[in-house]
Amino acid sequence: MSVVQLFNGLVTGSFYALVALGLSIIFGMMRVVNFAHGAFYMLGAFGAYVLLDSWQIGFWWALILAPLAIGCFGMVLERLLFRRLYALDPLYNFLLSFAVATIIQDAMRLRYGAQGKPYRVTSQLLSGVQHIGSTFYPKYRLFVIVFSILVCVVVWFLVERTRIGMVIRAATEKPDLTRALGVDVDRWITPVFGFGVALAALGGVLAAAMQQVRPSMGEDLIIVIFAVVVIGGLGSIAGSVVAGLAIGVIAAVGEAYYAQVSSTLVFIVMAIVLLIRPAGLFGSVEGA
């Protein structure tokens, strides 16, 4: 049983990793703690629902189209709203993202109701269950693990091994110095923001088949995601992935053995990590 519970933890963890990754990239580049990230995750899930419901476009296309569309939406928001506040204290952008999150969530609540909509993966390939030991495990969830880890690896490759990634890393660590060296940092902010948003939306599409698609799904997730990002180290890509997977597994195992503590567990871990390593597992102390 514990092996399967471990798998289960990885599924939860890969969501955390995907969504936290986007949050981390955005924070790294812009120093914006994007509270609207949960709302973009929720929009991803609704994107999948709308594609299927209105145009009979199935899961595979949704996996590409929904993040693309919501990523673009994110870029528009960045251009129109977030950009205007960069000159001010990052707190203002945090508050703006809070307003954006609330508007999006309540708009969706008005349109689709609080209890949300049904969504099912129509693909034959992913339906059914797989035998693991003495238990059965949904194939779809196995796919989620593999797919999320794949996406994380691709993102890592993009950031660590490509030229664009180099610019992003430089801009993340020393934005002023990077500018001084003649790199147009600002040009990259919008696409990076859009990319981070798309990752959240991708998480949402994956979640649509496992959870009720409802306006508050992101709201519930975002607090845990913040904890994950803090544990991993703000702005650290590897940190969010590792912390995401670890927290998922810890929460699942906690749930299986002592359910009462499962929702608190992540915050206990966060407190411990912050006590021992204030910058998070993979973070570096800024301004030192």
Next chain:
Amino acid sequence: MDGLHATNERDLGRKGLTRRTFLGGIAASAAAAILAACGSGSATSTSAPAATATKAAGAAATTAPTTAAAATAAPTGATAAVTKPAGSAAASVVASKGPAKLSDGKLVLAVLNDQSGVYADISGKNTTKLVKQAVDDFMAKYGKDVFGGTVEVIEADHQNKPDVAGQKANEFYDRNQADVILDVPTSSCGLAVAAVAKAKKKMYINVGSATTELNGAQCNKYTFHYAYDTFMLANGTAPLVTKTLGKKWYLVYPDYAFGQDMVKSFTDAITKSGGTVVGTDPSPFPSSGDFSSYLLKVQSAKPDIVGSMHAGGDVVNFVKQYNEFKLRDQKINLAIGLLFDSDIKALGPDAFQGITYTTAWLWTLDDQSRAWADMAKKVIGVRPTFAHAGNYSAAWQYMDAIRRAGTDDPDTVVKELEGHQFNDFFARNATIRKEDHALIHDIYIAQVKPLKENSEEGDYSKILGTTPGKDAFKPDGATGCTISA
């Protein structure tokens, strides 16, 4: 904005932004407007339009968001304009005596429930609209001057937090002069409000909560428990399911007052009908929406039946994942403790097909229920759940008790309600039991039909049988309530 409605961060967000930037200001005020419109709990009030009841109420309902947005600007956030009823009584009044005496010149009905969370679709803002409708219909029948004053309906969102519910109830009774608090789903919140009602000696009719504690150990003189409870759910569903689907049960329940009470009631009912409970698991409330860990544990325990003791959005997620893990193929059947039409709608009837459950009311019950549901659909746009119907009925019975008693004095109204027997579109062969203030009425065993047998959207279930009230609820003297003592 009233701090009780919005979180402090939201307030902060507004202030910070409006000061500094134009765009941010727009965003924030839009947020506030949408918030108000979507029901983060701004109180609205309605006047009491008379003869043209239905139409006026429809208009009142649709204009509510605007009023709410305006109201949030006021410091209290809970007051809105109240129009006086026209001076003279209507011609066709059925009144037997003069208008009732209202203690403070007005009657205030306060709806307190979940307006944004997992239980919002079960009851939520639509309940407020229907309570307003009940007021209008009541006045259309008995004359707009039946109470000799205005009637207001106000509402708030308790966010499923008992502390918010208690605080809000205090505010309703003290600041808004509420004469009765209605609904209050989420058992922990329902109990919190009962304590306030007891301390303030004010009327409270709970419709939304299921815990038997409300009319059991934590009952009090001013609290009434309308519609349903865990005992009636368990004793309706468990014997039938144990007989037809198997004897070994595994229960998963939300870890708060409602879930804990459900497990107790179901375990008793299962044991009584010859079944056994092989395992129980508490899941966090509010939940993360993921029940897979529990479903895996259920798989390895191999019971005949897994019982979801959840409600609202949690049931929806549980069933979705039950289907995803294909537990039915592994001969583990599903039983659901509490099911509302809104849950079925959220997943589609096919996901629930064949499930039998116990309910306090269904809109397809008979012609009288259907006629009421047609009216309700005009007001709220969807087919009503039993919580919607129960609240309308409770508001009506409360007003009628005031009319009969000729006063809104809580002690007199309590006496008037105690032992009252009636039949309405919701409660059949109903008695408000004197001993514990529970509404005893006929209940129904229902089964979810396949989609192709639905005559229209919302016609999800058929009724398998009716249980008379005296057999459905805890017998007299067995509730542990000591009001009369």
